[in-house]
Amino acid sequence: MEGEPFERRLSRADLLRLAALAAGAGVVAGPAAAADAAVARLTQESGRLQVMDWAGYGNDGGQAMFAAYVHQHPQNKPQFTHMTSESNALGQIHSGAHPDLFRPYVGWVKYFAKSGLVQPWNPSLIPNFKHLNKFMVKAGQFNGKQYGIPDDWGFDSILYRKDKVHAKEQSWSLLFDSRYKGKIAWFDDLEMITIAGLYLHAKNPWNQTSAELSRSVTFLKSKKHLARLIWASEADLDQAFAQGDVWIAYAWPNDWVQMKAKKLPVVYMHPKEKPIAWVGMFMLLKGTPRPHLAHAYVNAWSSKKSGKWLEDNYGYGHANVQARPQSSQLLRALQLTNPKAVTLPNAYLDRDIPQRAQYAQLWEEVKRA
Amino acid sequence: MAAPVPRRRRRPRLATPALLGLPLGWLVVFLLVPVAIVALYSVDVLSLFPGPHSFALGGWYRLFHQGYMSLFWKSAKMSLIVSALVVATAYPLAYFLALSGTRRKYVLLLLLIAPFLTSYLLRVLAWKVILGDQGVINSFLSSVGLHPLSFLLYSRFAVMIVLGYVWLPFVALPIFVTLDTLDRRLLEAASDLYASRLQAFVRVTLPLSMPGVVAAFLFVFIPTVGEFVTPSLVGGTSGYMYGNQIVDLFQQGFPDWETGATLALFLIAVISVLTFVFVRFLRLGEARVA
Amino acid sequence: MDVALSRNGRRIMRVFFGIVLVFLYAPIAILLVFSFNNADIPAFPLSGFTLRWYHAFLHNGDLQAALETSAIVATITSIIAVALGILASIGISRSRFRGRGAATTLLLVPLVIPLVVLGLSLFLLFHVLGVQLSILTIAVGHVVIVIPYTILVLLPRLEQIDRALGEAAYDLGAGPLTTFRRVTLPLILPAVVSALLIAFTTSFDEYAVASFLAGTRQTFPIYLYSALRFPTQLPQVIAVAVVVLCASLVVIVAAELWRRRAEARLEAPA
Numbered sequence: 001m002e003g004e005p006f007e008r009r010l011s012r013a014d015l016l017r018l019a020a021l022a023a024g025a026g027v028v029a030g031p032a033a034a035a036d037a038a039v040a041r042l043t044q045e046s047g048r049l050q051v052m053d054w055a056g057y058g059n060d061g062g063q064a065m066f067a068a069y070v071h072q073h074p075q076n077k078p079q080f081t082h083m084t085s086e087s088n089a090l091g092q093i094h095s096g097a098h099p100d101l102f103r104p105y106v107g108w109v110k111y112f113a114k115s116g117l118v119q120p121w122n123p124s125l126i127p128n129f130k131h132l133n134k135f136m137v138k139a140g141q142f143n144g145k146q147y148g149i150p151d152d153w154g155f156d157s158i159l160y161r162k163d164k165v166h167a168k169e170q171s172w173s174l175l176f177d178s179r180y181k182g183k184i185a186w187f188d189d190l191e192m193i194t195i196a197g198l199y200l201h202a203k204n205p206w207n208q209t210s211a212e213l214s215r216s217v218t219f220l221k222s223k224k225h226l227a228r229l230i231w232a233s234e235a236d237l238d239q240a241f242a243q244g245d246v247w248i249a250y251a252w253p254n255d256w257v258q259m260k261a262k263k264l265p266v267v268y269m270h271p272k273e274k275p276i277a278w279v280g281m282f283m284l285l286k287g288t289p290r291p292h293l294a295h296a297y298v299n300a301w302s303s304k305k306s307g308k309w310l311e312d313n314y315g316y317g318h319a320n321v322q323a324r325p326q327s328s329q330l331l332r333a334l335q336l337t338n339p340k341a342v343t344l345p346n347a348y349l350d351r352d353i354p355q356r357a358q359y360a361q362l363w364e365e366v367k368r369a
Numbered sequence: 370m371a372a373p374v375p376r377r378r379r380r381p382r383l384a385t386p387a388l389l390g391l392p393l394g395w396l397v398v399f400l401l402v403p404v405a406i407v408a409l410y411s412v413d414v415l416s417l418f419p420g421p422h423s424f425a426l427g428g429w430y431r432l433f434h435q436g437y438m439s440l441f442w443k444s445a446k447m448s449l450i451v452s453a454l455v456v457a458t459a460y461p462l463a464y465f466l467a468l469s470g471t472r473r474k475y476v477l478l479l480l481l482i483a484p485f486l487t488s489y490l491l492r493v494l495a496w497k498v499i500l501g502d503q504g505v506i507n508s509f510l511s512s513v514g515l516h517p518l519s520f521l522l523y524s525r526f527a528v529m530i531v532l533g534y535v536w537l538p539f540v541a542l543p544i545f546v547t548l549d550t551l552d553r554r555l556l557e558a559a560s561d562l563y564a565s566r567l568q569a570f571v572r573v574t575l576p577l578s579m580p581g582v583v584a585a586f587l588f589v590f591i592p593t594v595g596e597f598v599t600p601s602l603v604g605g606t607s608g609y610m611y612g613n614q615i616v617d618l619f620q621q622g623f624p625d626w627e628t629g630a631t632l633a634l635f636l637i638a639v640i641s642v643l644t645f646v647f648v649r650f651l652r653l654g655e656a657r658v659a
Numbered sequence: 660m661d662v663a664l665s666r667n668g669r670r671i672m673r674v675f676f677g678i679v680l681v682f683l684y685a686p687i688a689i690l691l692v693f694s695f696n697n698a699d700i701p702a703f704p705l706s707g708f709t710l711r712w713y714h715a716f717l718h719n720g721d722l723q724a725a726l727e728t729s730a731i732v733a734t735i736t737s738i739i740a741v742a743l744g745i746l747a748s749i750g751i752s753r754s755r756f757r758g759r760g761a762a763t764t765l766l767l768v769p770l771v772i773p774l775v776v777l778g779l780s781l782f783l784l785f786h787v788l789g790v791q792l793s794i795l796t797i798a799v800g801h802v803v804i805v806i807p808y809t810i811l812v813l814l815p816r817l818e819q820i821d822r823a824l825g826e827a828a829y830d831l832g833a834g835p836l837t838t839f840r841r842v843t844l845p846l847i848l849p850a851v852v853s854a855l856l857i858a859f860t861t862s863f864d865e866y867a868v869a870s871f872l873a874g875t876r877q878t879f880p881i882y883l884y885s886a887l888r889f890p891t892q893l894p895q896v897i898a899v900a901v902v903v904l905c906a907s908l909v910v911i912v913a914a915e916l917w918r919r920r921a922e923a924r925l926e927a928p929a
Contacts, residue, residue, distance in 0.1 A: 060886075081875045236602075363622060367606075404776075464664075498689055595774065619779065
């Protein structure tokens, strides 16, 4: 096994002992399990695993995702801090929070990898790793190292009511359609600038030139009055949609499932400019005292059982290609039979934004206008 | 033999100003010092990201040149309207409780104030249900054949009505206190001098209750200028306010603590000036009435 | 003849007051209704009566933890804030000194600070000092918010108490601490209880400042706000919050009424 030392104090003697133990134990039990147990015993990672995650993924509803981990490591049950956004997580980490792992989304992988705040994972310690979607796995790599382990995923596209809305074409233009003034919902994130760039045919929406940016921002400002709501939380969107306050919205596949459950005639669009795909990425912080426990946690998350639970209950896709939801509608919406769903030619996988700070500033400007 | 007479000890100040030391100290450490720190962040003397930095006025430049001022003015206007309406609504209520001699005035006052002490977030959520396109109001309108109103929710109107709703109970109290301590004999004297009730109100009650009214106005206006929770829940696109902007600079997109601190400091400065001016006005008013 | 209101005026006022009360309590009633509604999303039309949200709360570990955290923070806050409030009120009411006005102003300033500013500045303070965010940091912020309320409740009561009582105790040989313990405190006890309750409920419900200062443990309002991000969590949180809301209403009203009665009794001639 790859005896890659983690960023903690492991002496040479420790490493040799580790190798011997693993070799010996490997004869008796499975290699990964033995390595796991041996290393844990040797390095004696203790204390509760500190996980920084989004709301709904901890003990506030997401217990099934890591139940296997809790079963295996009852002494190191996870303790959760909340992140409300990657920016919020960044601020927290700089302010002295010490999570062992956290979960930004794919667009931030490169930023965090370069920031010196995180360290790469060791996939050989994650038995379920081989079942994860290859394209998503690739998106979590930087400089050949696996900085992000993909977990949940979905699309960004448009949800609309087919009984109230006549879409001239399947396009992002529906978000900016003046016929439906006051019935449209945008998303509260600088991604709207990316979408504007996508719609206006910028060469690279994630890295627009200043001319393209200026065009996107002016465009958004001119169309902002058409949007009734700029939603930041799904519950907001779902409530507004269900109450009939909006008919057209930037939305995720789960929102489509929710609205269908409410018996609304809704369509989840595949725009001709292509939807954007997002993937959540577990990242391991540098200097964590519990790296192996973190790997065990991610492994539990990556299982087929967890994947199925996530899809059935939260309506998000899961990176484990064996996970299939019960709902055939969700299966269709997520295009789960297509392993290349998240990437071209089907969709644009979200990616790093080199000028993120500027995009953020411009988005705030749009909101202020 | 008579009992010994206790010698009269010199009475030290039982309650010396030193008692104030602890509470004042708390506020100095946890209110004044933090504000000073905000000031340091706004000029980049302190910063989120490690690395070299020094005094710089970039944040202040951005404050005045990138549309933050119009956002501030928009928020201030909304707060002004809300505060004026709330005070105007609360005044008659307080007047009724204080001056009509009703027996159960304290209970009624309590009923008026109690909602203020309950969950703020939930009250905002309840309004979302009331104001929505298929909410209470609109479903009622539809059922009688009228067209539903779409400006009710996710609009500036929604922000104002919810803020008004939240602050109304709070505002009734200072006005009530002022009116309650009003000397009724003044009103009786006015009546003896053949003044009508309206004249008595305009020339006696209203001027004397002005300090309470001004205090009440400030008590609503100042916190609502910086509000961010209500606008984020019911404000929609057009209800985006100054407070939201500050929070976003810290929590969203990409952290920009320098600009956020600058916006916060500007808000504090405006409020301090306002409070100072109003207190001066109050002092002058009191001097005139006395 | 009533010098302040005519009979018609009274009638109009009563109606107006009634309308305002309906306006104030209607949203609360609506929440109550939705806590029994059999649907994931609080929207009309209603979908049938159910108690399952109240049951679901019993299995939601994080929700219970959030309630517990809020209770702990509120307890710490109310004890510290009332203690400081007592000190401040005694200090202000019993002595006359040059800076009294300025001191009183500073103590009441938190009433008019926008919470976003307070939360933000304390967040930066702790960041600079390297203090990790925790229950204590939230309590610190809440104490700042609540001190003026405690003073506004305690100070009038202290000024009401006859100073001669304290001086008499002193003349009989009691030191300042004994005087406080055996004379002042019993007399202001109803106000102290009131202040504790106000401090507790304010802290329990506070979101804005807590959102900046919370560490690994969430308070209930923070949990509630983030439940808005996950539709499935919302109904049970509403159910719990309705319970909290009704409980705090009842407690506050009952306590205030008790306080008035207790104080009246303390003042009544023997």
